[in-house]
Amino acid sequence: MSGLRKPVVLASIVMSLAAWPPAQAQQSPAVLFQNVRIFDGKNGALSPPSNVLVRNNRTERFSAAAIAADAQMINGGGRVLMPGLIDAHWHAMLVRPTPAAALVDDVGYTNLLAGAEATSTLMRGFTTVRDMGGPAFGLKRAIDDGLVAGPRIYPSGAVITITGGHGDFRHLSDLPRTIGGMLSRMEKIGASMVADSPDEVRVRAREQLMQGASQVKLTAGGGVASPFSPLDVSTFTEPELRAAVEAADNWGTYVATHAYTPVSIQRSIAAGVRCIEHGHLMDEATARLMAEKGIWLSTQPFLDLSAASGLGPAEQAKMRQVVTGTDTVYALAKKYRIKTAFGTDVLFSRALAERQGAMLASMTRWYTPAEALIMATSTNAELVGLSGKRNPYPGKLGVVEEGALADLLLVDGNPIDNIRLIEDPAKNFLVIMKDGKIYKNLLQR
Numbered sequence: 001m002s003g004l005r006k007p008v009v010l011a012s013i014v015m016s017l018a019a020w021p022p023a024q025a026q027q028s029p030a031v032l033f034q035n036v037r038i039f040d041g042k043n044g045a046l047s048p049p050s051n052v053l054v055r056n057n058r059t060e061r062f063s064a065a066a067i068a069a070d071a072q073m074i075n076g077g078g079r080v081l082m083p084g085l086i087d088a089h090w091h092a093m094l095v096r097p098t099p100a101a102a103l104v105d106d107v108g109y110t111n112l113l114a115g116a117e118a119t120s121t122l123m124r125g126f127t128t129v130r131d132m133g134g135p136a137f138g139l140k141r142a143i144d145d146g147l148v149a150g151p152r153i154y155p156s157g158a159v160i161t162i163t164g165g166h167g168d169f170r171h172l173s174d175l176p177r178t179i180g181g182m183l184s185r186m187e188k189i190g191a192s193m194v195a196d197s198p199d200e201v202r203v204r205a206r207e208q209l210m211q212g213a214s215q216v217k218l219t220a221g222g223g224v225a226s227p228f229s230p231l232d233v234s235t236f237t238e239p240e241l242r243a244a245v246e247a248a249d250n251w252g253t254y255v256a257t258h259a260y261t262p263v264s265i266q267r268s269i270a271a272g273v274r275c276i277e278h279g280h281l282m283d284e285a286t287a288r289l290m291a292e293k294g295i296w297l298s299t300q301p302f303l304d305l306s307a308a309s310g311l312g313p314a315e316q317a318k319m320r321q322v323v324t325g326t327d328t329v330y331a332l333a334k335k336y337r338i339k340t341a342f343g344t345d346v347l348f349s350r351a352l353a354e355r356q357g358a359m360l361a362s363m364t365r366w367y368t369p370a371e372a373l374i375m376a377t378s379t380n381a382e383l384v385g386l387s388g389k390r391n392p393y394p395g396k397l398g399v400v401e402e403g404a405l406a407d408l409l410l411v412d413g414n415p416i417d418n419i420r421l422i423e424d425p426a427k428n429f430l431v432i433m434k435d436g437k438i439y440k441n442l443l444q445r
């Protein structure tokens with residue numbers, strides 16, 4: 001009897017879980033945006049007033065003529081419909097905790113905290129993030145399953161670093177490491193892994209790929225928020241970097257490295273790395289090399305020091321050096337026409353995360369508003385697509401075109417005329433749609 005009852009009880013639990021409403025999302029078989037002007041993510045000019053039909057999770061049709069469809073109507077009133085924004089350098093698990101809390105807190109709490117932040121990220125209009133380090137696989141799954149509202153996540157999993165490198169958050173009291181001995185806390189939770197030989201790198205890279213990493217992230221040089229690595233150091237050797245590149249290449253994807261200096265960038269490129277994260281201290285020769293080889297630059301508009309407020313004096317000094325390099329890296333990227341992606345790299349600060357859109361708007365220091373918006377949509381989509389066969393969301397992102405995945409924002413105003421509209425997403429993004437589902441609609445009566 002009890003043997004018969006058990007499956008029934010289990011089945012009812014599964015059914016009730018299946019009926020659990022995805023946070024705030026409204027599933028509609030079809031949605032028709034009427035009278036919108038389209039910023040398609042590729043061209044700075046808006047379309048004439050148009051109608052856009054979304055069915056299931058794709059943009060099915062758009063037309064200046066009326067579209068007849070059995071669909072939920074959203075009257076755009078001549079407002080601008082644009083692709084959802086993409087942040088090419090994000091850390092979904094590391095935005096809200098402090099550095100210490102990220103390591104010592106209960107992982108259940110850490111995941112729920114990251115879930116809350118993921119919902120905020122989506123509500124800022126960022127419908128996709130490329131996660132450049134942190135244990136985000138569970139969060140990604142919960143979002144994809146509709147349990148938590150959040151952006152699409154292209155996860156790297158744990159950052160792979162060397163002993164003392166950027167991302168090694170151990171204490172001096174953790175040394176010396178016993179080879180083959182216990183893992184440190186940061187390694188157990190999958191935040192970052194220490195690897196000191198090509199063989200160790202290969203293991204750690206493969207472990208991230210096994211968990212579903214869409215790309216692999218290594219730190220090729222020193223960093224700001226890392227007590228033991230000066231900015232000028234190069235960390236991995238070329239054979240170590242190449243071990244990760246081979247593992248990723250065998251898996252159909254690529255390696256990105258954290259690198260500020262010419263040496264760390266050039267060594268990464270020699271090893272087959274396809275994307276450089278940051279690059280703020282690069283020189284002319286390195287910029288020319290990146291352009292020649294078609295290497296991506298995923299960099300960030302670091303302009304103020306408030307990001308370093310929680311850091312010690314030595315790290316603040318490093319931050320100043322990077323901020324000084326920000327004008328240089330964008331000047332070189334433009335001069336040599338390097339493929340450049342936009343990201344924010346927000347760490348350990350909810351307040352800074354709320355400025356995610358403002359950081360994109362700050363790109364007008366170097367680019368036109370249209371150029372900045374194109375970078376944060378179709379260009380960033382091209383970079384996330386570099387994950388090839390490991391792309392967790394095959395389909396076109398970052399554009400409004402027929403057949404593309406329906407990640408859309410309806411903006412109350414024209415962001416190409418006034419990019420600062422994206423600084424206040426709560427007010428100015430009237431509709432937020434991801435994967436054809438409406439997560440916000442202020443026009444609903």
Ligand SMILES: [Zn+2]
Pocket residue numbers: 089091132133345
């Ligand atoms: Zn980062």
